Amino acid sequence: MLKIEGLTATVDGKPILKGIDLEIPSGEVHAVMGPNGSGKSTLAYVLAGREGYEVTGGSVTWDGHDLLSMEPEERAAAGLFLAFQYPVELPGVGNATFLRTALNAIRRARGEPELDAMQFLKLARQRMRELSMPEDMLKRSVNVGFSGGEKKRNEILQLALLRPKFAVLDETDSGLDIDALRIVADGVNAMRGPDFTALVITHYQRLLDYIVPDRVHVLMNGRIVRSGGPELAKELESEGYAAIQARAA
Amino acid sequence: MNVVMHQVGAPGFLHRFEGLRERLPGGRLPWLAALRAQAAEAFRAQGFPTRRVEAWKYTDLAPVAEAGFDEPLTPMDDAMDLPPAQAGARAVFVDGRFRADLSSLDGLPFEVSSVARHLDALEGRLGALARPGEEPMAALNTMLFEDGLLLDLPEGVEGGVLELLSLATASERPSAFHPRHLIRLAKGAKLTLIETATGPEGARYLHNPVFEVEVAEGAWLTHGRLQQEAPRAFQLSTIYASVAAGGTYDNFTLNAGGRLVRNEIHVTLTGSGAACHMNGAQLLAGDQHADTTTALDHAAPSCASRQTYKTVLMGRSRGVFQGKILVRQAAQKTDGYQMNQALLLSPEAEMDSKPQLEIYADDVKCSHGATVGELDAEQVFYLRSRGIPETQARAMLVQAFLHEAVEGVTDEALRRALDAAVEGWWARQEETLAA
Secondary structure: OEEEEEEEEEEOOEEEEEEEEEEEOOOOEEEEEOOOOOOHHHHHHHHHOOOOEEEEEEEEEEOOEEHHHOOHHHHHHOOEEEEOOOOOOEEEEEHHHHHHHHHHHHHHHOOOOOOOHHHHHHHHHHHHHHOOOOHHHHOOEEOOOOOHHHHHHHHHHHHHHHOOOEEEEEOOOOOOOHHHHHHHHHHHHHHOEOOEEEEEEEOOOHHHHHOOOOEEEEEEOOEEEEEEOOHHHHHHHHHHHHHHHHHHO | OOOOOOOOHHHHHHHHHHHHOOOOOOOOOHHHHHHHHHHHHHHHHHOOOOOOOHHHOOOOOHHHHOOOOEOOOOOOOOOOOOOOOOOOEEEEEEOOEEOOOOOEOOOOOOEEEEHHHHHHHOOOOOOOOOOOOOOHHHHHHHHHOOOOEEEEEOOOOEEEEEEEEEEOOOOOOOEEEOOEEEEEEOOOOEEEEEEEEEOOOOOOEEEOOEEEEEEOOOOEEEEEEEEEOOOOOEEEEEEEEEEOOOOEEEEEEEEOOOOEEEEEEEEEEOOOOOEEEEEEEEEEOOOOEEEEEEEEEEOOOOOEEEEEEEEEEOOOOEEEEEEEEEEOOOOOOOEEEEEEEEEEOOOOOEEEEEEEEEEOOOOOEEEEEEEEEOOOHHHHHHHHOOOOOHHHHHHHHHHHHHHHHHOOOOOHHHHHHHHHHHHHHHHHHHHHHHO
16 A cells, blocks of 8 residues: 655755645555646656655655655665656667666566576567567667657556556656557556556546546645546546636635 | 986987987988988977977876886797787787787788888888877877888778787886887778787886878778777877778777877878768776877868767776867868767766867868766666666666767677777776775
8 A cells, every 4th residue: 555644845945745645555546637737747756766856744655665765776676666757768778678677676676586588588579569569679779769659658568577566657648649548558457456556647537538547636736635536537627627726725 | 336317208208319310220211310300309399298288288298208218128028928819810019019920910811011121112101191290299209110010901902800919018117119000001992900009907108109091092991999008008199091082981999098098080081072980988997097189181072070989987087088170171061070978977087078170161061069977867767766776777877878889880890899898897897896
C-alpha cells in the first residue's frame, strides 16, 4: 500500500504541493487528474526522488518503507517505477545496454540471478513484440531520434521488463495517437493484479477509457480537492476543472 | 673535480646545435645546413613561446623551458619490449631513430624508409610545408632532427595499414628527440597510418615530432594517432598537411598520456573537392595538460572539413582546444564544421576553448560549436530511477560520451585500437576512483 500524508514540497523555493493525503491499497490503480500547474508532475518527481524537488513536510510510505529517505535507485529496488512524461535521451548509450543494466540492477536488488546478453535479448524481443515495437529500437541510443510515441512505448517496455510493484505514469498519454494509446494501455493493463499498484497522472480523461481506474482524485493548486470512482473522470470531461474548483471552494 | 654544466631550456638546445651542427645527419649538405641555420636563428629569436604569444595563451611551456634535456642514450638492446602490434606492418622508432631491426615491413606494396638515410635526395621536399619561422617547435625540430619516417605511396597504390611506433627509453636525465616524418601519397593512393607513441612508466623526455604530409589528387590518408606517452613525458607535435583536389586527410588523435601535450595540426586544402577530417579525444586526469590546436586553410573551392573533438577531464587536469578555420576568397562553396565538447568530471579540472572563423568568401557554409559541462543531472536521474546505482550511472554516461568521440572512425583497424585504448583508460580511472 502507498500512503501519502500531509505531503508538502517546493521547487526553487516556491510551494507546489500544499498538503497531499492519498492512499492507494495494493493491487489498485488510481488516477490523479488536474489542470496544468496543479502539481501533478511535481508529485511524480517527489515520489521518484528527483533532485531539486524539496520535500518540506509530510510522509510517503510504500510497503512500510519510508520512501522519502531513500535514494532514487533504492526506491526503484523497492519496486517503484516512474514512467516519465518526457523520457530522457541518452546519446551514446545503446537501448539494449540500458535496458539490460537496469533489469540486472533490479534483479540484483531482488536477489535474483542476472541475465546474460542472450537471455536478455530473448526476453526483450518477446516484450517488444507484445508492444508492437520494431526490434531496431534495441540498437539505437536510448530515446535518441525516437518519435514521441516511440519514447512512450520505450517507457512501457521498461515497465514490462522491470515489472515494478508500484508504477507512477506521468502523462503517459500526452503526444500519443489512438493506436499508440491503446498499445500503451494494454501494456499497463497486462500488469494489473494483486501485486501491481499504479498511480496514473493525466490531464485528460481519454486515457482512463483504456486504463480504467479504481479511484480518481482531482489535484488542484497542490491539494486533492475531490475523490471518487471512475465516473468522476467523465464528470470532469463534461464540466471542466473550473466547475469542480468552484464547487470545491 | 669535473663539474658538468647543463644548460636548460632554449639556450641548452641552441648550445647543443652549435656543438653538433657538423655531425648532425646531412651536416655536409649545404641546403640542409642552411635550413638548420635559419631554423636556429628563428628559434634563437623566439625561444620557447610564453603565454603572451597568442597561439600559446592557454598552454604554459615553462615546465619544458625550465628543464634540461640530454641526447637520448638509447641502449642498443635487441630484446626490447615492444607493445603488441596494431597492424601487420610496423615501422619502429626508438628515441626518434629508425630501427630496421625492430621493424617488420616485408610484403608492403610500397617502400618505407628512414629520412636520415635519404637526406641527399630530399632537397626541396624536407621543409616544403613546415614553417619554422612561425612555429617555434617546428624550428626546434628542424634544427635538431636526426631521423624520421620516409613514406612514398606511388600512384593508385592501396597501402593497407601501417603502424608507426614511437618508443622512448628511460634514462637518468630527461632526453629530447625531434623526429621529422615525411609522408607523401601520389594520385589515388590510399593508406591507413596508425601511430602509437609511448614510453616506460618513469621516463622523462620531450618528444617533438614534425610531420610533413602531402596528399595528391584523389588520394586518401587516414592518420590515426594514439598518444600514450609516459606519465611524466612531454609531447609537442606539429603536423603540416597539404591536400590536393579530391584528396582526403583524415586525422584522429587520441591524447591520453603525457604530462604536457600539444597536438598542433595545420592543413591546407589546395584543390577543388579536397576534404579534411580532424577528430579526436582527450582523456585527462591528475595534473595532465593537453592542447589540441588546429588551423585549417580552405584555399580552394568546394572543399569540406569536419572537426569533432571531445575531452574528458578528471582531477586537476586542463584541456585546451583552439580551432581556426580560414576560408580564402577563392574558396567558394566551402563546407566547414567544427565541434568541441568537454566533460568536466572534477570541480578542479578546467577546459579552455577558442574557435576562430575567418571567412573571405561569400558563398560558404561554416558552423562551429563548443560545449563545456558536467554530466547532465537529468540523465543521471533517469538511470538512477531505473535502479542503476549512481556511480554506475555516471560511468555509463562517461563511456557514452567517449563512445561518441570514436564512433565516427570508419577504419576498422584504427577503430579497434581506439576502442581498446579508451576502455583501458577508463578502467584505470575507475580503479583509481575505487582505491
